[in-house]
Every structure is written in structure tokens, then in C-alpha cells.
Amino acid sequence: MTRFRDDAEVHPPMDYAGYKSTALRHPKEPLIILPHRLTEVTAPVFGEDRLREYDNDLTRGPQGEAIGQRIIVHGHVKEDDGRPVPNTLVEIWQANAGGRYRHAVDQWPSPLDPNFTGAGRTITDDKGYFRFLTIRPGAYPWRNHPNAWRPAHIHFSLFGRAFTQRLVTQMYFPDDPLFFQDPMYNSVRDERAAKRMVSAFDYESTEDHWALAYRWDIVLRGEEATPTEEPHA
Amino acid sequence: MSTTPSQTVGPYLAIGLPWPDGPDVVPPDTPGRIRIHGRVFDGAGDPIGDAMIETWQADPDGKFGPGFRGFGRCPTDAEGAWEIFTLKPGRVDGEQAPHIDVSVFARGMLNRTVTRIYFADEDNAGDPVLESVPEARRATLIAQPADDGYEFDVHVQGERETVFFKV
Numbered sequence: 001m002t003r004f005r006d007d008a009e010v011h012p013p014m015d016y017a018g019y020k021s022t023a024l025r026h027p028k029e030p031l032i033i034l035p036h037r038l039t040e041v042t043a044p045v046f047g048e049d050r051l052r053e054y055d056n057d058l059t060r061g062p063q064g065e066a067i068g069q070r071i072i073v074h075g076h077v078k079e080d081d082g083r084p085v086p087n088t089l090v091e092i093w094q095a096n097a098g099g100r101y102r103h104a105v106d107q108w109p110s111p112l113d114p115n116f117t118g119a120g121r122t123i124t125d126d127k128g129y130f131r132f133l134t135i136r137p138g139a140y141p142w143r144n145h146p147n148a149w150r151p152a153h154i155h156f157s158l159f160g161r162a163f164t165q166r167l168v169t170q171m172y173f174p175d176d177p178l179f180f181q182d183p184m185y186n187s188v189r190d191e192r193a194a195k196r197m198v199s200a201f202d203y204e205s206t207e208d209h210w211a212l213a214y215r216w217d218i219v220l221r222g223e224e225a226t227p228t229e230e231p232h233a
Numbered sequence: 234m235s236t237t238p239s240q241t242v243g244p245y246l247a248i249g250l251p252w253p254d255g256p257d258v259v260p261p262d263t264p265g266r267i268r269i270h271g272r273v274f275d276g277a278g279d280p281i282g283d284a285m286i287e288t289w290q291a292d293p294d295g296k297f298g299p300g301f302r303g304f305g306r307c308p309t310d311a312e313g314a315w316e317i318f319t320l321k322p323g324r325v326d327g328e329q330a331p332h333i334d335v336s337v338f339a340r341g342m343l344n345r346t347v348t349r350i351y352f353a354d355e356d357n358a359g360d361p362v363l364e365s366v367p368e369a370r371r372a373t374l375i376a377q378p379a380d381d382g383y384e385f386d387v388h389v390q391g392e393r394e395t396v397f398f399k400v
Contacts, residue, residue, distance in 0.1 A: 007236040008399065012343035021242075021341030024276035025389050027397045033364055034347065034398035038325050039289065039334050043298040044304035093249025097278045101243045119249040144270075155243065157250060163289050163334055164400050168345065170240040184263050187343050188238040221236045 001043040004164040005080065007221040010193050020144055020205040040163045048123065056095075056122040061115020068097025068113075068135035072205060072213040073171070076128045077158060079222035084128025085165075091121045091157040092132060099138030099152075108141055132213065134211035139178055151178040151185060157161040158218060165220040172198045173214065239344040244283050246338065247308055255306035257290065265293070265380035268315035269350065273309050273337065276390030280313025284339035284382055286387075288317055289352070290304070290332070295323035307352035321352065330360040346397045350385050352378050362398075370396050 005068050014026035034040065059066045073092075077085040095101045095118060098110040102118055116135060124130045137152045153170040160166065172185065176198075188194040196219065205213035242250070244392055259266055269288075273281040286310045292301040305317035322331045333350040351357050353375050373395045376383035387395050 003304050004400075009238045011239045014253050014343060014346070016343060019341070019343065022343065023341075024279075025339060025341035027346060027394055028276075028390055029370070029396070029397035030319070031397050034362060034400050037329065037362075038297065039291065039329075040400060042289075042303075044289065044302060045299070078234065080236055082234055093245065101245045101248060102359070105292055117248070120250075136247075155240075155246075155249060156264055157242075157349050165265065166336060166345065167237065168338060169237055170243075177391075182277060184240055184343070187240075193235065196235065197240065216253050219234050229274045 001153055003036045003097075003224045004041070004162060004221050005193075007080075010188075010190065012187035012189070016183065016187045019187060027053050036164060043159050043162050043165065045087070046123065046159070048064055048166045050089060051121060051123065056120055056132050058116065058120045058132065059117065061113070061117075064115050065118035066113055066135045068116075068151065070133065070211040072131065072133055072207065072211050073154065073199065073216065074129070074131035074213065075199075075216040075218065075219065077124050077130065077160075078128055078219045079220050081222045083222070084124075085160055085220060086126045086128050088126055088128075088159050088161070089121065090124060090130045092134075092154050093119045094134065094154040095137040097135050097138050099140030101140075106140075110138070110140065125198070136173070136212075144183060145181070148181065149178050151176040151182050156218065158220065160220040167218070167220060168220070170197060171216050174198055174201055241343050242285065242338045243342060244286065244340045246283070250306070251308045252306060252390045256317045258290070258302055258305040258317055261339055263391070265320050265324060266318050267321060269333075269376060269383045269385060270314065270379070271385040272313040273315065273387045274313060274389065274391070275370050278391060280309070280311070280312055281339050282309055283387065284309040284313070284315075284337060286315045286317070287336040287338070287341055289361055290319065291325050293320050293323045295325045297318070297395040308386070309338065328359070328361060330352040330357040330363065332360070332362070335387075337389065339389075346389065347400050348395050348397050349374050350383075352383060353377050368395050
């Protein structure tokens with residue numbers, strides 16, 4: 001039976017004092033090991049029928065173009081042995097150029113952009129490649145700690161080819177001066193792992209008189225190289 | 234190459250993740266369609282109104298594959314309530330009782346939590362996953378029959394904390 005590598009050490013702890021909302025929203029009982037049986041090594045498959053035209057272009061609003069710095073965000077979805085994850089749904093959502101989300105809960109005094117909804121989706125090609133055109137999101141304040149600001153980021157949701165590979169994460173931008181005070185970013189304890197959430201400025205892929213570009217590869221956990229005995233609970 | 238770390242869905246997942254047909258694991262006119270619903274609660278017993286439930290399951294024959302989406306997705310409302318519309322899964326692998334894998338995402342969760350739905354009116358004896366759970370806690374994994382299907386609450390923390398799995 002297929003077994004996916006344990007990557008628990010990479011991920012943030014569920015109980016993280018720096019991020020206050022975790023206090024009442026993390027399990028306190030020990031997790032039970034779920035061996036990877038058929039339900040865990042399979043995943044839904046979504047086709048182009050999930051996509052509408054321009055779903056990968058967040059800059060097109062109902063009345064015109066969204067305001068802000070136009071950027072290309074692209075990269076590959078891979079497994080940890082480098083093999084591509086083709087034909088997988090990638091969903092993103094983000095704040096606008098001023099750091100405001102189109103959501104009733106977000107009420108800080110930064111303007112909404114009528115031409116920016118902030119949601120996009122695409123499906124990776126046969127090489128695992130995805131590409132979005134969007135607006136560079138702004139930083140925004142939140143109430144976690146005094147003068148708390150989230151570094152600019154884009155939320156990403158990925159399925160992969162197995163339930164075990166499901167991943168929701170955030171893509172950050174290089175050299176953001178706000179990382180030092182951000183509990184989300186710093187909840188990833190291994191500094192090298194945290195840096196894997198940061199995109200790279202990609203001058204080669206910029207488009208002259210059109211858009212800057214950032215490259216971000218997303219790595220999903222891969223299969224164990226050799227079969228191992230299922231852990232006994 | 235190492236995996237990309239998880240981050241929370243945050244408070245604004247409603248912008249990007251809900252689908253109009255998210256709760257419809259099978260379309261509305263499907264014979265045998267049932268509703269599975271419940272609420273999500275935090276460690277203070279308060280409903281979590283900005284969570285999202287995802288479900289993944291076999292078809293009634295216990296199979297995964299084309300022809301059966303198998304996947305459901307529903308954000309919680311202000312009361313912490315969610316629902317999906319599906320067909321009851323069959324036994325899987327010959328040894329596992331009918332079950333649905335569940336992911337819970339929310340603001341305040343830096344990674345998803347994973348649980349399973351079993352059914353009170355099925356023969357769950359001998360299921361290897363249920364048997365790996367301390368007997369006193371197994372009830373948190375069992376959906377109870379309701380008028381139009383089954384009810385399954387998730388307690389992320391607290392006295393009635395749901396059993397969560399490490400996948």
C-alpha cells in the first residue's frame with residue numbers, strides 16, 4: 001500500500017501562543033495515527049469544467065481593470081522527489097493593492113476596489129505548471145498584538161493526488177520587512193521551511209510594459225521510497 | 234526537496250474557497266441522496282462561524298474513481314453549521330466500515346485537522362481505524378441518524394473533543 005512521507009515537522013504547531021486564535025482552536029488530545037489506506041491515498045479529480053474563462057486573471061473587474069501593481073505569479077506544483085503534480089486544482093484568494101479583503105469582516109479603513117474580487121483558480125498543466133495574473137496584495141493590520149501587520153501574501157489551496165497531500169498555505173513576497181512580527185510566518189519553526197513560503201522575484205518572466213513576475217514552487221509530500229510497515233496504534 | 238509548510242486559511246476563506254455546488258457530493262436529483270450535517274465548536278463550546286468542512290469518500294460500492302465526485306466542501310455559517318449531500322459510502326478494502334474522511338479548516342488553525350465520519354446504523358465492528366481509537370472516545374466519530382440523514386458535530390477542543398488523526 002502506498003504510504004506518504006511524514007512531513008509533520010515541516011508544518012506549524014496547532015497550538016502556537018503567538019497566534020492568539022489558536023488557543024481555543026487546537027485539539028488537546030493526542031492525534032491518532034491514521035495509516036494510509038485507500039481513502040487516504042486517493043483524491044478528487046477536477047477538470048476544466050471547474051474553471052470559468054479568466055479565472056486565472058484576477059485583474060479583470062466587471063467595470064475595468066483592478067488597481068495596483070500587476071504581477072504574474074507562477075510556478076510548479078511538485079512532490080518532494082521533484083516529480084510534477086499535473087492536472088491539479090489550484091485556488092487562490094487575497095487582499096487588494098491596499099490590503100483590503102472583499103469580506104464583511106474586514107472593515108479597516110482602506111478602500112475596496114470595485115474591480116478586484118481577489119479570488120482565482122486554475123489547473124496545473126501536464127508539467128505541474130500554474131500561472132496567475134493578479135495585483136500585488138498590500139499588507140494589512142489585524143488585532144493579534146499591538147500594531148500587528150500581516151506581510152503581503154496570497155492564500156493558496158491545493159489538492160494533489162491524495163487526501164494526504166491536501167495543502168492550504170500562503171505565498172509571501174521576498175524581503176518583506178514585516179516577517180519579524182508575523183506569527184503566521186514565524187509559526188513555521190524551521191527557518192529554511194519558512195523560506196519555502198516566500199516567492200522569488202523573477203525578472204526573466206516579467207513582461208515589458210505589462211507585469212512584474214514572481215515564481216513560487218509548491219512542494220507536496222511524496223511517497224515513501226520503500227514500503228514500510230504500517231504503524232501500529 | 235522538502236514540503237511547503239501549511240498556513241491557516243484565515244478569516245477570509247469565503248472569498249476563495251466555497252463553491253455553489255460544494256455541498257453537492259452528488260447532484261440534487263440523485264436517488265438515495267442523504268444529507269449529513271453538523272456544527273463545529275471551539276474549546277469554549279462556541280460555534281466556529283468561519284470554518285470549512287471538506288469530505289472525501291468512496292461510492293456506495295466502496296470504490297473511488299471517475300463517475301463519483303466523492304468530494305464535498307461547505308463553509309460553516311454563523312451558527313457553526315455545515316452540510317453536505319451525498320450517497321452513503323460502502324465498505325472499503327473489504328475491512329473498513331463505511332466512512333468519510335473529513336478535513337476541518339479555520340482561522341486559528343495553522344493546519345487542517347482530520348477526522349472521520351462513521352455511521353451509527355452500520356456494522357462498525359472490526360474496523361481497523363476505529364479499533365485504533367481508545368474505546369471511550371470512539372463515539373465522537375459516529376454520525377447519528379437524523380430526520381433527513383445523519384448528524385455529526387465537530388468539537389475542536391474541550392470535554393467532548395472529537396478524535397483527530399495524524400495523516
